[in-house]
Amino acid sequence: MEMSRSSEMTPAEILERATDLLNHPTAETAGLWPRATAVLARQALEVGLHEALSGKILGIQNAPVRVQLLCLQSYLEDAETAHEVSLAWWALSRACHHLSYELPPTAPELEGLIDVVRRFVRTL
C-alpha cells in the first residue's frame, strides 16, 4: 500500500479513504468502520474548510471549527451548501465522541454525510 504523508492529503483523498472504509469490508475493520469512516469524513471536511478559508481570513486555521463553519456561511456563495456542511460536521462529530448509549451512524447515514462533504470539497 502506498505510503503517503497523511498531513499532506487533500480533502478528496481523505474522503476517498472514508468511502473505501465504508464499502470494502475487512475482518479488521468489522464493527469499527462506522466511527472510523465518520472520523475520516470529518477530517476531510475540516481540511476542506481550512482550504476554503485560509486565503480569506488571517489566522483562521487556529479558530475552533465551529467558528470556521460560521465564517464559511458568509464566504461561500452557496449558502445552502454551507449550512449542509455545518450540519454534516455536527453529525459526524457525534460519531467521534462517546455518548452514553448512542450507537454510531449507519451506512446510509454515513453515505449521506459523505455526499455532503464530497459536494463541498468539489467546490474548492
Add this chain to the structure above:
Amino acid sequence: MDDVLESIILGRLDADDKLAERTRALVIGACHGAEALDATLEGKAPKPSKKADAKAPSARNPAYIQSIEVQGFRGVGPPASLPITTGPGLTLVVGRNGSGKSSFAEALELLLTGDNSRWSTRSAIWKEGWRNLHQSDARIDAEFVVEGAKGTTVVSREWMPDAKLEEADTVVSAQGSKKSDLETMGWAGAVEMYRPFLSYSELGSMLDAGPSALYDALSAILGLEDLIEAEARLKEASKQRKKLSDEAKLALPPILERLATVEDDRASMCIEALSAKTWDLDAVEKAVIGTEEADREESQLAVLRQLAVLEAPDADEVKTAVDGLQAAASALREMGGTEAAKARQTAELLGAALTFHERHGDQDCPVCGQGALNTEWRTATEEEIGRLRQQAEQVDLAHRLMEESMKSARANLLPVPAVLSSASEIGLEVEGVIGAWKAWSAGASIEESEALARHLLASLPSVVEGVEKLKAMASRELQRREDIWRPIATDLAGWLDTAKRARSGEDVLKDLSAAEKWIRAASNDIRNERFAPIADQAQGVWDMLRMQSSVQLKKIVLTGAGSARKVVLDVSVDGMEGAALGVMSQGELNSLALSLFMPRATLPESPFRFVVIDDPVQSMDPARVDGLARMLEETAQARQVIVFTHDERLARSCRLLGIDAKIVEVTRRPDSVVELRSGQDPVSRYCNDAWAVAKSEDLDPAVKARIVGVFCRLAMEAACTEAVTRRRLANGEDYESIEALLDSVKGLAELMALALFDDIARTKDLTVRLDRGIGKWAVAAYRRVQEAAHKPVSQEALLTLVKESERLARGLVQLP
C-alpha cells in the same frame, strides 16, 4: 383438541349427570370439530377425530438456540450468522435500526411460525419486500440444541429465486433422523401456544387492540382455543337455526295476509294450521300438495270435485234397458195370453192318464166316456204333453225376461245424488237438474213396462243435459279456484321448506344452547385455574419493570364471554384504586404488555427454552430500563433470553447493575453486508478498536494515523462517562439528570474534570492531578489524544499512543 383438554372435558361430562344425552353428544361433537358437530346434529355418530396432536416424543424436550444464519432475507444480504450461547443466559443483540439485527429476530420467527397468520396480516410492502435486494439466494437456518437429541437440530427454509415468502418449506434435520417438519417435530403447535417471540411494538399495540383482542391473546396461552372454537361452533350452529326460524316467522305474516284474501278451503285450513302456537305443518303440506284426503267431506272443493265428475244416467244403458223392456213385452204378447200353469196342469193330467192306461190297458176314456185310451191315443197324448210343457216354459221365460228388464230399467232410475244438494250451498244453479233428476227417479214406481220404457226415453235428455251443464260449471269453478290457489301454493311450498328445516332446527336448539352454555362454563373454570399462576407471574414481572412508576398492577382477571370478554387489569395509580389504562404512558403500557406476555413465553410446558424480545427499550425511561435488565436477568436464570435492541441503554444498565450479558454488535455495510461481533464494555471496545487500527495490515498507514487517535479518545471519554455515571447513580442521582449533565460537557477536558474532581470547571487542574496521581505518561497520553482527534499521529507514536491511552482509560474507569 389436545389430549389434556379432552380428558378434562370428558371428566367434567362424566361428573355432570344432569346433562341431557344429546347435549352431551353435542359438546363432544363440537370439541371434535365442525364436521363432527354436523354429524352429531344429523344424528349420526361422529367419526372419531384423528389425533392431529400426536406429538413427537421430543416435542416437550427443552430446546435452546445455538445460531441463526440468515441470507438474502430482509436487511441481510450475504450470509451472516448470529451465534448465541446455548443454555440459560442473557444475550443482547445491539445494532442501529436498519443494521439488520431485527432481520434475525424476524427470520427466526418466520422459520418457526411458517405461514402463520401473523405474516399474512403483514403489510403487502413487508410481504413483497422481504427479499434482500443485494442477494437473490434466500435462506434461513437456525441451529438448536434439543435435550435428548444428538448433536444439533437444524431448522431451515430456503427459497427458490422467484419464490414468494410463503412458497418455501421449512425442513427440520436432526442428527440420526430423517428430515421432517415442524409439525412432525411438535413445534408448530407449541410456537402458536407459547409464542417465544415478543416484539415490543406489537406487544404495546395488543393493549390498544381492545379488551376482547387482549383477552384472546392472553387466553391463547392457556391452550383453550379448542374450547373457544367448540363454543363458537355451537354458537354458529344455533345461529344458523335461529336464523332459519326467524326467516320462517318473518315470512309468515305476508303469506297469512294473502291466504286471507283467498276464498278457498285450503287457504282457511292453512290459516287455521298456521295460527296455532305450534304450526301444523303437515296440514299445510297436504293443502299445498293438494292430496284428495286433505279435502274434508263437506269442503266446497270436495263438492266441486265430485260435481266435476258427476255421472248422469248412461244413455246407452238406458237404451239397452228400453230395448229389453220392449223385447220382453213383445215376447209376452206372442204367448198370446197363454197361461203356463194351465198348460202345465193339462200336461200333468194327461201324464196321469198315460199312467192309468199303462196300468189298466186300453179302454174308454173314464172322464168323457166318448174317446178311447189306446196306443194311438197314447202316442198323440205323449206328443201333446211335450208341446204343453215347452209352451209353459216359454211363457215362464217371457215373464222372467220382463221381470229382469223391469229391474235393470229401474236400476237406471237412481235417486238424486246427495252432492247435488250441497252444490246449491256453493251457489251453483242446480234446481233444474235436481227437478229433472227427481222426475227421472220417480219412474221407479211405474209398474207397466211400456210406460216405464216411455218414461225412460222421455226423462233422460233433461237429466243428462242438466248434469252436463252442472259438471261444466263445477269444472270452471274448480279451475278458477285453482288459478288463484296455485301461485299461493307455490309460495307456501317454499315457505314450508324453510319452516320444516326451522322446525327440525328448533328441536335441537335447546340442546345446542345448553351445550354452548356448558362449554362456556367449563372454559371459564379451566381458564381461571390455568390463568391464576400466570397472572401472579405477570404481576411479578410488572413489579420489576415498573420501577419508579406509580402504577401498581393489583390483579389480572379474564372475565366475560362472547363479545363481552375482556381482561380486567386492576390498576392503581398512586394508591388510587380502579384507575384506567388511559393514565399510563406508552412506555408503561409497553412494559405492562411485556409483563402480560412474558409468562406465556416462559411457561414450563413450552419446549422453547429461549425467548426472543425485539426492541423492548423503545420509549422506556432509563429507570425502567434497569427494571427490564433485572427482569431479564431473572428470566435468564432458567431461560435463554435474546434481546434485540437499537441502542446501548440496556447494555449499559446490565453493565452498571453487574448483570452478566453477552453482547453481539450488529452493523450493516452498504450492499447489505451484515457484520456481527461480540460486544464488550465501551472502554474495552474502543481500546480494542484502537489496537485493531494500529496493528492493521490492511489499512493505509495514512488512514491509521488519522483515525487511531479518535478511538483512543473515545476510550477515555467512555471511561470518564462510566466513572461519572456509576458514582452519581451510587449517590442516588437518576439517569436523566446524569445524562443532562453529560450532555452539557464540552470536550474531553471537561469530561475528565468531571470524572476526576466531580467538577466540570476544574479543567486547569487536570495536568497536575494526572501528573501527581498517575504519572507523567498520563499527561502525555491525555495531550496526544487531545491533538490526535484532528491531527494525524506519526507512525512511530501510534502503538505508544494506544498503549498509554488504554492504560489511562482503564485507570479512569475505576475511579471511585
